[in-house]
Amino acid sequence: MAGKAKPYDPGIEEMVKGILAGDRRMLSRAITLVESTMPDHEAKAHAVLDRCLGMKRESIRIGITGSPGAGKSSFIEVLGEKIIAEGHQLAVLAIDPSSSRSKGSILGDKARMEKLAGSRNAFIRPTASSGHLGGTSPRTHETIVLCEAAGFNVVIVETVGVGQSEITIDTMVDFIVLLMLPGSGDELQGIKRGIMEIADAIAVTKTDGEQAALAGISRADFEAALHMLPRKHPFHERKVFLTSALAGTGIIEVWHEIRDTLSSMRESGMLPSRRRLQLSTLYHEVLENMLKARFFSDPAVQAARAAIEQQVLSETLTPYSGAKELLGAFLRQP
């Protein structure tokens, strides 16, 4: 009966104190708590979050998105160095698509962003991407809040540019950079329009060596593509940058673009109002998802669901009647 030693489990006060003092291990613990789906973890996470909410500093939140292989890690590694060099404290919420477990992720990411991981002004938090589409989840917002409470004033969120996640990331960051490989305009045809529409700038990556010749063509193609889309912000013209993480070119220009755009948004009062709008959008998105999850996991709904859907698909029940019937099953319960 000689039990295992009880694992160290700091209380709410201790955790909050640690986070506010910039203790990275405590920050990591809090993020794990926020990401947990266990009910008692959830309650504690919310208590910690609510204490941290008032403590956030003025910050810059950057989204970096692009297909797998677009060079996100290398780009962030170089971008991160430039940011730190200006005296900022940088947190990177990085996706590791190679692993579905946290442990694998941590090792993978440390290898991916070696220099940044070694800096005392950077905090890299890998997230396994298997759990959520595109690697972001409604909880990513909470993680950003914790990082800001811990003193990080620049937060980079890395996402893979697929599906619904771009729309979500747009409610969480101030500026989104879309990374694209050099290539002909043909590849644009396959791009999900959602990604192009939320981008505030495009960085063409790996424009070195043999790819250098292609890069100029790509820039023109991407500029034409951006021209086809309605502007994201009325005052802001989206630019295309040619970058190389290997040669170290073009990336400081991207950082200046981000910094300058946000500082003029801040001066004009647009940033706070945009953040309120983002919070509202995120809140409604989370609410809708929770409501649907609760509905579809309901026993009465699960019992009735297949039969009703079958009737709708075989055209013995209209979609409207079917929906009414299933909603009735949900509401009739005690």
Add this chain to the structure above:
Amino acid sequence: MAGKAKPYDPGIEEMVKGILAGDRRMLSRAITLVESTMPDHEAKAHAVLDRCLGMKRESIRIGITGSPGAGKSSFIEVLGEKIIAEGHQLAVLAIDPSSSRSKGSILGDKARMEKLAGSRNAFIRPTASSGHLGGTSPRTHETIVLCEAAGFNVVIVETVGVGQSEITIDTMVDFIVLLMLPGSGDELQGIKRGIMEIADAIAVTKTDGEQAALAGISRADFEAALHMLPRKHPFHERKVFLTSALAGTGIIEVWHEIRDTLSSMRESGMLPSRRRLQLSTLYHEVLENMLKARFFSDPAVQAARAAIEQQVLSETLTPYSGAKELLGAFLRQP
């Protein structure tokens, strides 16, 4: 106490019999019933619909969309004549954006599609657009079902190309024609991409008189724009047509494109599988909207809503915590 004469109110059997016999007044009554939001009307409407569901003929469902002023009515008038000339029975579910009341709509639309309204092979049903975004609603599908039961084998649904409605119309029709005025490529910048993405063909309208010169440029611009988008169906290349309702040109070509595309979709078995997919999408869309409507009209939710949202926006509660709290208010009820 000499009461008013009780209005004529046919029973379910009489109504179904009338619809199946092609009685237009009975069809109109049934559509009014389907569009009604009164609970006893709703029950009767579903009984009629469920009887009609098995009686549908093989049909072609066409969506015509475009901004106000793009020439939808004139286009449909000419297109409708071509369709009727081939021996088809045509139903047109037309939006009248000029009126928010049915009576005004009917007069307005009769004037708009004069020739078609006079034909014994066409049935025009105007819908006031004020009630629903873009003039379609989940009930539009039910109205199509009723028209098909009444023997109409071609159904045209007119929508104004704004907002969410295009996505919904894509779950209801087999082929969508987007109408665009001739003009420079600049106007493309303002177009909602959603509309372009669901179009199966583009018809440039009013390419007569002074506009004729612009039309050629427009065609090239629209073809380039379509080229930028991923294909809607892998086998089908979207075409751009130059049309004039005034000169009567180009519109028969649009009809042949619709007819031929659908006949090859039917032969390959794609049409039935696509319709099943549409039914499934429509069902889930209606279900989600009903669930949300029920949630937000709930007294406990309405009581708690403003305070929680205020806390989220003032950053004293995270979006996640706020959503959890409001969902709790909904579920805790008896």
